[in-house]
Amino acid sequence: MSSAEQKTPQSLSSPEEYGKLLDRYDTWLFDCDGVLWSGDDLIEGSQDVINHLRKSGKRVVYVTNNASKSRKAIKKKFDQLGYEAKEEDIVSSSFAAAIYLRDVLKFPKDRKVYVIGMHGIEDELDEAGIQHCGGTNPEDNQLLPPMDFSSLRTEEAMDPSVGAVMCGFDMHMNYTKLCKAYKHITRKGAEGPVVEGEKGGGCHFILTNDDSTFPAGGGPWPGAGSLSAPLLFASGRKPVIVGKPNQPMLDTIKEHYHIDEKRTIFVGDRLNTDIAFANNGNIDSLLVLTGISTVEDIKKEEIYPTYIMDSLGQLNEAK
């Protein structure tokens, strides 16, 4: 029986069990929010575990659905919190989404992406050489006067060169952005192809990730999936979802890191993203209980990790 089909997770609680786990895997894929930190608060002991793994020659890759920061900005956060990390060890859903547009969809150079999201998405699109609008642009971060749609009815507001809407976590989500994104993904021919030099035609609809909630101090808070939900409801369109547990994120990992599935483990706090992602990729997984999911959720959601442990920091007791 493969670990993905295994129904009873092995609960780890002794230093010997921790030691065996550390020996068994060469590549360690880590979720970030809820495993390493919660908002800006460090999860105790986690940086020592990471630094120990790296010193022991293990490969460590960070796989986060958090699209609010670019890989560069996430690297800074690692530095500030005392983790060893290189930019190329980080895969965020904003990075994977930009790569997906560029390499899989071959997004034309003369088309733009309309962004609902923060600098994390914009910076990764810049890195990938893809034009964008919306996002943090001050014009899109204004509230509309009540029942006045006139500012949205101009060519300037509804740029015909938009060939994709990308939606991720956005703490400045508002009705202006919702209206513009909705108009782009529902305009005539939006479901059709996105062609170079042909403005106003097709429009891709992409979510960086669709987490319902987000673990940070005082949370959980509504996550990226809760912000894109009105757009799906209004438009009836089915987006491509890039982040965990979906295939585009898995393809990005497999392509960039050439992992040996049998010697790889995924550590996460959320069943329907992290653990489902590992199961989809035939990778063993460790659920830690410092974020979103609880032991009770395992039966409810019928998503089974290989191992379960209270907190990543416990691995510091390994013998």
Ligand SMILES: O=C(O)[C@H](O)[C@H](O)COP(=O)(O)O
């Ligand atoms: O809503 C979101 O964007 C996610 O909840 C969040 O950022 C998840 O990050 P992860 O746990 O994958 O690091």
